[in-house]
Amino acid sequence: MSAHIWGVGTSMFGKQPERSTAELVWTAVTEALRDADVGSVEAVYVGSCFGEPGIAQRSLLRMGIVGLPITVMESACASSTHAFHEATTAVQLGRYGSVLVVGVEHLTSRFRGAIPVEQRDPEGRAGLALPALYAMAAAHYQDVYGLTGRQLAAVSVKNHAHGALNERAQYGHPVTLREVLASPPVADPLTLLQCCAISDGAAALVIGSGRRSQRDVSVRASAFGTGGLWNEDSPHVWGFDLVRRTAQQAYDSAGLGIDDIDVLEVHDAFTIGEIVTTEALGMAAVGHGWELLESGRTRLGGAAPVNPSGGLLSRGHPLGATGAAQIAELVWQLRGDAGRRQTPCRTALVETMGGGVGGIDGNACVVGILAA
């Protein structure tokens, strides 16, 4: 069976303490079901990271989505991309004819500031907040490859410029290089505007068997992996090996390569993340990812825009909702429905990375390839 994305929907993104988790889910799911033109689905796969016990059933019951198999998956920031991968696989194997994927996170009711570290994890106990882990990668790139602070900050400028065109984005305005560099330091060399903010939001997808119309988007490949041991044997920064390995699986499965991809949504929780990820995906050689920004290739208007939605930095990063939101953006792009953010495209790639466990180079990574 071939898996297709029949419909997508999202809530607004940003700090929304006045809205309940359920309200965010209703907004996204209602839009996705209408977009897919279906009244019901056979199963629901939910991705959430900090969601409370029962989050899925509590959010879905008042929509009448009850009595069917509901499964919750957690892969940190990649939770709903994980759910997308499993839904795709279930449809391909013929287990279900249609699956609703929901990603949801309500971070303002969970904590303030950086994501809390796990005290039972040696690296968490040492005070390695996620911004510090990414800052370590950025520092490595500065010292080993000569990456400058301005080249790093250019990722934030690009993605905020994209997000300014997205009415659902957390930040609806562009930022200047000067503003990014002058924002408060978080973990050297990352400044505040190079780190995604706390956010609330939900996103939903309907994955179905078969292509019913030209609006349905084909899932050409989906790959899911978890990190290997990250130790002195790896010359690469945290996450690189996992993204590269997962992307290779997706390319092999689709029979496509990076040169076939027209538009991408990737994990830019921190500016350095986009640079490392575009290298791991094969868009540039290691140490040369910054050139994609300088040449304009990954900007809207360039040959292969990265994060046209504004990415995690501007659209926002409600952890569990992020993967499904990335895929929603790519579906709009592939259908030609992306409005002011539209880029010409036939084939798209989504990549989401989850982290937080010490000793491995990522909790989980998903890479998906979609086609119009």
Add this chain to the structure above:
Amino acid sequence: MVHVALPGRTPPYVLAYVNLDDGPRVLAHVTGVSQRLAVGARVSLQLPDEGGDVTVAAAGPG
């Protein structure tokens, strides 16, 4: 160098991934520095501090 506050930690503090000469790679607090170390800098492993943190000190001249 970490500038954000985490429970039980007073910023700023300096962390480094250290490849020990015979392996493995460990995460350590760097003592006695006011900025991050350059990649490739040599450090010496210290006895754990009273809080149980793994600490390293920047190797002095010579």
